[in-house]
Amino acid sequence: MTYEVDAKYLTKKERRAIPRQAMPEQAANIRNKDFSEVTLGFGLLEAQYEAARCIQCKDPACVAGCPVGINIPGFLEQIVEGDLHGAIKTVWDKTALPAVCGRVCPQEIQCEEVCVVGKKKGRESVGIGNLEMFIADWARDTGVSNEVEIPPKTGKKIAVVGSGPAGITVAGDLAIKGHEVTIYEAFHRAGGVLLYGIPEFRLAKDIVDYEIEQLKSLGVNIVCNTVVGRTVDVDELIDEMGYDAVFIGVGAGLPNFLNIPGEDLNGVFSANEYLTRANLMKAFDFPKYDTPIIPGKNVAILGAGNVAMDAARTAVRLGARSVSIVYRRTKEQSPSRHIEIHHAEQEGVQFKFLTSPLEFIGDANGKLVGINCEKMELGEPDEGGRSRPIPTGEHEYIDCDLAIIAIGTSANPLLTRTTENLELNQWGNIEADTKTGKTTKKGVWAGGDITLGQATVILAMGMGRDAANSIDAYLKGEEW
């Protein structure tokens, strides 16, 4: 692809002829040995040509498809015009975390799925996510920051519990409205799942740190090492510490286990533990960092969602000889993004579909040596239209010294157990109004995975935005 003509001078016909620009990536056989980011990002010309593929729909479906409603055609055209300042402002208008969203949002089932360009036969949708990443990275690299005029202090105080995507969004939104915001984080560093969960090679941690710095520059206080529910509880925040509102965005941090024999063997991990060691504690750089990790020669990942792919690709980078995803359903039924499966395949991860673990097998010292599995086949579709895997009776033994369980997480009861009048659903998630995020406890809002179960970064941000608006209205006198 050559970029001889400035994208803004292309005719409509020429624009339509531009193919989707591929995201430059590190070669798989190089990147699978280190933790630097896989995606390298667009250059300016690539970005302008990609943005020029947008046909500027009058009634853009992509905006409706975005959980935070970014004016997508708007910022794309600004990129084409070369108005990068304008473009990032348009994006910042709706999201505080474009560098993060550009990388980890499932665009293919949101904005890009409904993109009209991609509906035409033989055409692909506009690479909106890649462009969001481009413009956010440009702003960070050139030192352009989100300079918003903050109105006079309202004198209202808000406590935000958890510094993940939901909490960051709420804090940023309310700080911009002149409120005094403090985020309480249980870990020693802020960022939540962006830090402990999503690996460096998918989201560089200096990007997360940068976003946190941006929040601080808006006047947000961040207090780490504080477990709300233990160090301080929700009622104390309201009654003793003078907070006018509390937002709970503590995520779904409790790892689910398989509850099969041998799960306590050495070498069997939850994905949460494995990824937290590698990401937050930087065990990949052991012994420079003190936290160790078992590298594993033959690694089996149980589950096939995005977290499973993250764990598998981390194991590859830590030097495993073989890494397999073991999943009781099929590839098509995997809840993972296609790009994640694709990247994992490129890096040498193998897939064992229709395979269900029955028992972890250990040696005399209690160390994992393998997993007994049963082969499955697809049965009739259930009420939801999804075919259920049915045991065949045929067994398979998988040789492995490291097994990582990535079958989802549940709500952590630490905060909810110590907070009165906070209604929970049957899974332990907080009941919150879907439009406002209001819980059953006056003055307390909730959003993100603690209300949704395990969902995505962008949905948590969308809920954070709604809650921030509701909190602002309440603090300005609206009835509870």
Next chain:
Amino acid sequence: MYKIVKREEMAHKTIILNEIEAPQIAKKAKPGQFVMLIADETGERIPLTMAEVDKEKGTITIIYMIIGKSTRLFSTLKVGEGYKDIVGPLGQPTHIEKKGTVVCVGGGTGTAVLHPITRGMYEAGNRVISIVGARNTDYIIMRDQMAAASDELRICTDDGSEGRHGFVTDELREVLENNEVAEVVAIGPVPMMKFVSLLTKEYNVPTTVSLNPIMIDGTGMCGGCRVTIGGKTKFACVDGPEFDGHQVDYDGLMRRLQAYRVEEEHSDNCMFEREA
């Protein structure tokens, strides 16, 4: 930073006491609860149960044995310096109530953790018999504090240099033979807790132990600290750290504590090399 205001060396400098400024933790802490500590930027998160809490001064006290890289790093911190991060209080507090005669059994640095529980039991009106064991008289810690919190303090040493020449279980058997005991609380090395629990099972005396498995976050997030209690998986960080001693799978716990033995030695050696 969480500043160290007092530092003591015990047992030939193998055991260190740190009193640390942490007012918010001190305000909330109850006997039996623990904190996670990180020494510096590259440090790991280490769980330690608090030995003492001074709510007025806003300090917590930890006592640890130097056994690996991280505890050795901790031991280099002087008064006025401090820990980069401390979070807590974590875990369930000890269930303290008046029960009658309570026997508190401590081994090694477990005695440090046992002390606030012993005092709690004593203050709740129980008759408290404490049994403290160590390899020899120099390794008995908190002798005075334990004596002050007990009606009776009995010492056992492996070499007979103080008190009974033998194990805490020998002394405990004698106590169980001659007293109507309502509860035994045992905190120390895993084998000690295992054998205490086997003994008290014979006498059908309820027994509480405090477990210290490997943890990352201490809030239920990683599941690394999972222990098998009565055949069920529990997380020591949120369900514990104290459990019914008769239900604990001690062998499984010991295995899991060995999980990083190779890496821990490597890390420790690297620190030695750097110092040399």
